[in-house]
Amino acid sequence: MKTVTVIGIGLIGGSLALSLRQRGLAAHVIGVDHSPENLRTAQALGLIDEGTADLAAAVRRADLVVVAVPMDAMLTVLPQVLEEVEQQVVIDVGSTKSMLLAAVAGHPQRGRFVAVHPMAGTEYSGPEAAVPELFTGKTLVICDAEQSDADAVNQVQALFEQLQMNIEYLDAAAHDLHTAYVSHISHITSFALALTVLEKEKEEQQIFALASGGFASTVRLAKSSPDMWVPIFRQNRVNVLDVLDEHIKQLQHLRHLISQEDYPAVYQQIEQANLIKKILK
Ligand SMILES: NC(=O)c1ccc[n+]([C@@H]2O[C@H](COP(=O)([O-])OP(=O)(O)OC[C@H]3O[C@@H](n4cnc5c(N)ncnc54)[C@H](O)[C@@H]3O)[C@@H](O)[C@H]2O)c1
Ligand SMILES: O=C(O)C(=O)C[C@]1(C(=O)O)C=C[C@@H](O)C=C1
Structure with missing residues (x-):
């Protein structure tokens, strides 16, 4: 890929630009962003060679176009x-797929899109959050690959393998279901945790003084941007509601057991939760 155009030069677009440049996989990177400030920052940080608001020209000049804007x-x-x-x-690098793929279904150039x-x-978020090794050792999901030209899929797979990513293939519906079950629910839980603590603990210095690894790790995702997450919840609403119902049920069950002082059952529930150790070491 000689020239890469990245539209949306924030955390993911910027990190991909950096990774491709550092590994010699992009000779020239053009940034397109609706925020002139983000374009300036991206250029100052060396994520891009040039920034422009002219999307059409930047696409026409590219060998690879990366669309890394929020899902709406x-x-x-x-x-x-x-x-x-x-x-x-x-x-694209988007977190949800079904609605996006429906929006471009039947487009004459659909085959060029992976x-x-x-x-x-x-x-x-934003270009200042970009880091070069973000993708190393992580999974890249390719969705509905049969809708894309085979040469385009092969080029994309080869590119991300050079970034040392593990490639998985899924259809869009399965992707949206499983990301709701793993990624999207984790964010909702963390947003709710932050809201809970901010509501209950009015002595801010106590949060600061008592927060250690446990709180920091469970509330980390609550720092994530609403610009990114509201469109994800909108586009994956049905799956998100499904997993959220189960989560509320689990919280209510734990509450019930503690209120009944049924500590052997609470013990069992924690042992059951510990099974996650077998999957994620
Ligand atoms: N943040 C993550 O952990 C993560 C991981 C995987 C995928 N994603 C997905 O990647 C995409 C980008 O997320 P991010 O975290 O890099 O967000 P970000 O906020 O860091 O960057 C988004 C960039 O897009 C620009 N932008 C917004 N609307 C635009 C428009 N209409 N035209 C041009 N530029 C526009 C913003 O100014 C910003 O620079 C999202 O679709 C997100 O769901 C995010
Ligand atoms: O680690 C994080 O901070 C993330 O939010 C990354 C994360 C995830 O849930 O794992 C978030 C959304 C993406 O679509 C993919 C990855």
Whole structure:
């Protein structure tokens, strides 16, 4: 890939730009962003070689186009990109897939687009949050690959393998279901935890004084941006509601057992939860 155009030069777009540049996989990176400030920061940090607001020209000049904007903007930006595409390869990096893939289904250039989701990120956003090794050793999900041209899928797989990512293939519906069950619910839990602690603990210095690893690790995701998460919850609403119902049931069950002073049952529930150690060491 000689020239890479990254639309949305924040955490993920910026980290991908950095990774590709550092490994010699992109000779020239063009940044496109609706925030002139983010473009300036991205250039100052060396994420991009040039920044522009001219999306059409930046797409036409690219060999690879990466669309890394929040999921609501993705629904309008990706079709605009496909309007300019001839032989270039286009990827998104979005966290939800079904609605996006429906939005571009039947587009004459659909084959040049490969839907991918790097299962890597942090709670921070914007170009200043970009880091080069974000993707190393993590999973990249490629969705509905049969809808993309085979040469485009092969190029994308080879590129991300060079970033040392593990490639998984899923259809969009399965992707949205499983990300709701693992990633999206974790964020809702963390947002609710932060809201709970802020509501109950009015002595802010006690949060600061008593917060140790446990609180820090469970509340980390609550620092994540609403610009990113509201569109994800909107686009994956049905799956999110399904897993959220189960989560509320689990919380209510634990509450019930503690209120009944049924500590042997609480013990059993914790032992059951500990089974997660077998999956995630
Ligand atoms: N943060 C994560 O952990 C993570 C992980 C995997 C995938 N994703 C997905 O990657 C995408 C980007 O997330 P991020 O964390 O990098 O967000 P971010 O906020 O760090 O960056 C998004 C960038 O897009 C720009 N932008 C927004 N709307 C735009 C538009 N209409 N046109 C041009 N630029 C626009 C913003 O100014 C910003 O620079 C999202 O779709 C998100 O769901 C995020
Ligand atoms: O580690 C984090 O901070 C993340 O939020 C990363 C995370 C995740 O849930 O694992 C968040 C959303 C993405 O779509 C993929 C990865």
